[in-house]
Amino acid sequence: MKRTPFGAWPCSIARAVDLLGDWWTPLVLREAVFGVRRFEEFQRHLGIGRNVLAQRLNRLVDEGLMDRVPYQDRPLRHEYVLTDKGRDFFPVLAAIIAWGDTWLSDDEGAPVVLRHRTCGHETRAVVACAECGDPLRIEDMEALAGPGLRTAGTAGTARTAGTAEGEPTAAAADSP
Known part of the structure; x- marks a missing residue:
């Protein structure tokens, strides 16, 4: 089955998935965040084939997340x-770790614990x-058409997170 490219879609999630959507790329970035720098180290830590690792590292270099x-x-x-650009991926990894710890950890607990060096x-x-500074909750979010969506020629409408199409949004509920 051929993979559908999402890089041209006017959607930041689709574009990120296009770049990071295979299972090895986020793991390569995880290793880089935690100090791995050399090809052999990546291979040893991940157990990944040399050809696959070379492809992922080349793509990360080409896309500006890593320098060779x-x-x-x-x-x-x-x-x-x-x-x-690659360092800015750390909050995404940290969020995936938090989600995985909450929903996928076994009875032993989290496999990795993050410690904030400052405190x-x-x-x-x-x-x-x-x-x-308030924590973001799905119930409090509304997606509005941004300049990238408007210039893509796609009609954008406001949507409230957590509502299905056709359900009233919070904005509609507040209207007379």
Whole structure:
């Protein structure tokens, strides 16, 4: 079955899934976030085939999430370092860890615990409003057409998260 490319869709989730949607790419990024830099280390930590790993690393470099940096001249060898774009993926990984710990951990508990170096406490990802700091809840969200959707020529309408098509939104419920 041929994979449908989503990169041109006017949707940030579709574009991200197009880049990160196979199971190896987020795991390669996870290893990079936690300090793995060299090809052999990625391969050892993940148990991934050399050809698949090379493809994923090349794609991450091509897409600007990682840089390939020489660390040895003879023979020439490279390591892979996260760019700012790649480092910005960390909150996504932290959110996936938190979700997985809540819904997929076994009776033994979380396989990895994140500790905030600044305060020394164990922590987990919390998605919060950038303006007021309140945690984001599905019931409080509304999706509005942004400039990228409007310029794509797609008619955008406001939708309240957590409602099915045809159900009244919070905005409609407040209308006379």
